Amino acid sequence: MEGHLKPGDRVPERQLCETFGISRTPLREALKVLASEGLIDLLPNRGARVRKFTEKDVRDSFELLASLEAAAGRLACARISEAEVAEIERLHYDMYGHYMRRELPEYLKLNQAIHAAIVAASNNQALQAAHRSLTARMRQFRYSASTIKRDRWGQAMREHEQMIDALRRRDGRELGDILFEHLLNKLQAAYEAMRAQEAAEVPEVT
Amino acid sequence: MEGHLKPGDRVPERQLCETFGISRTPLREALKVLASEGLIDLLPNRGARVRKFTEKDVRDSFELLASLEAAAGRLACARISEAEVAEIERLHYDMYGHYMRRELPEYLKLNQAIHAAIVAASNNQALQAAHRSLTARMRQFRYSASTIKRDRWGQAMREHEQMIDALRRRDGRELGDILFEHLLNKLQAAYEAMRAQEAAEVPEVT
DNA sequence: GTGAAGAATTTTGCATTCATTTTCTGTCGG
């Protein structure tokens, strides 16, 4: 809800109870779920902490995301309807417009919608659930990537063009490969964002 | 713990509390986690039920498993050490022995170990966690597949041979493809097992 | 005998309470 919680911070139950206006019992249930989904760490007798992601965690997450979307793209090409392709094309053209006008928030929103649409077109609930769970976990360092560099933006746009092309041709293998590369290409940006975040966060210890 | 719970059954909290010797509070926390991991359904005010898997759920799960292991295989080939390959080869030869002697339980155990080892060799914690979570969910209809048919068994063994070959050559794309096909080939067996389970389960309605 | 309406029982969801562990604080000794 209030996104400004730094990784590693203690999260006292009492305070959260007041914030949300509920008692400790349902709150603890929710915390257990968040812990099982990897969003927080839950140390025995020592409370909940916002999970601290290492660089390897970030890389692993992006690799998994890339793998999931690649699989989704491959499956989608075998099953997607003409109407669904048309809808994704529409999203793509809208996004292109925002790209040309340099409207980053709107661009990012459509970007996300396109990826979600491809995953949905895989028509695989298990895959979709795994994707949702992962993107929820990744939101921390994904949103940081809003500070996209202009050259990277152009590259991403070109990759999206290729994706639409492969999707039109129902070339599942190619779409999967492009999606995989496309998402791994975001790693560098995410690394930089995370390093910036770390620098702004703990200016204490040497 | 006691595996003989039929899908769709009501599971009263009170009863589970007695079974496990704990109070309702920690039990409910555990149930919430199980629900978030997709192992049970948790209906509001109506308690927990063992999740009922449809045929599509089974298909989706196998597709996701195939996608995850394919990705793992591809990543593994790029990173795996000579020692890890040797270890997997050892598991493979042991499994082959059990195959020749028609020792199904030992075969299945090593089969699982090989797949786990490939996932581990991907050196990707996020992927490994997703794989663990999915296999936990799939245990219901995976174990049913112990009634493997002899011809399918031979085919599976040949596929494993190809996997080891691709792994030796560090051909990630081929290993990924083989793993994907290999796991999808289990679908038919799982379907049959599930149908048998359903038939033995509800002989009531028409 | 069948079906429905309503009361009694059970069960869930949440709040509160209690015991144990951890953390903070203040004091004392070096």
Next chain:
DNA sequence: CCGACAGAAAATGAATGCAAAATTCTTCAC
């Protein structure tokens, strides 16, 4: 002045209590 120790305060983990919802059972009308 710094660190260790002891007690106080707070936080966590779990049990219990209570209100609301659901399920079951009883009763009655047809």
